Amino acid sequence: DAGVIQSPRHEVTEMGQEVTLRCKPISGHDYLFWYRQTMMRGLELLIYFNNNVPIDDSGMPEDRFSAKMPNASFSTLKIQPSEPRDSAVYFCASSPLGAADEAFFGQGTRLTVV
C-alpha cells in the first residue's frame, strides 16, 4: 500500500476563498482522522470517522470547517470561507483499530491563506 495520500501538498489561497483538502486512507483501515498542526496550538484533532461515519467533530473550530467521507477510500476537509488564521499544516491519518493501534499519517497539506 502507498500509505495515506494527501493532496495537495501545498496550497496558497486568498482570504475568503474556498479550500478543499483531500485524503485517501490506507485500504482496510476503519478509522480516519483529520489533524491541524500549528506552532501555537500544536497538533489538534479536528474530526474523526469510523466506517465513513463522523464520530466526533468537537475539534472543528468553526462552522467554516466541514469534513466528509463519502466512501471508505476518500475524505475531504473543506474551509469556506478561508481566513489567514487557518494557515497551518493539515494531516490526515488512518488506523485499523482507532486509539488502540498505530495511526498512519499522510505527508500533510501546508495551507497558507493570504
Add this chain to the structure above:
Amino acid sequence: AQSVTQLDSQVPVFEEAPVELRCNYSSSVSVYLFWYVQYPNQGLQLLLKYLSGSTLVKGINGFEAEFNKSQTSFHLRKPSVHISDTAEYFCAVGDNAGNMLTFGGGTRLMVKP
C-alpha cells in the same frame, strides 16, 4: 477527558549522549500510549506503543519507553543519540472509550555534533 503533557519543548544534547524525553498523561480510563517522531516536512511515524503487558517497550531506532502507572508517565529514552535523531517527538494517549488519540505539545530533540 484525557490530556498529555510533554514537559520539555526543546532538548539539546550532544551526539552519543543519552537522552530522556518526558511525558505525563491524565485519563480516567485505561489508556494506550504512543510515541511518534516527525522529521522536517514529514508526517508523524510511530516509534513505539504500549497497549498492555510489559511496562518496558522497545521501539525502532534504539528508542525505548517505560510505562509507569503510579506516576502516569511514559518517558522516552535512548542510551546514545545520533545526529539523525534530530526531530520532533510527540507523546500520545488513546483511550478505549473515545477511540481518539490526544497528542502532547511535542519535544524538539536537537542533537549536536
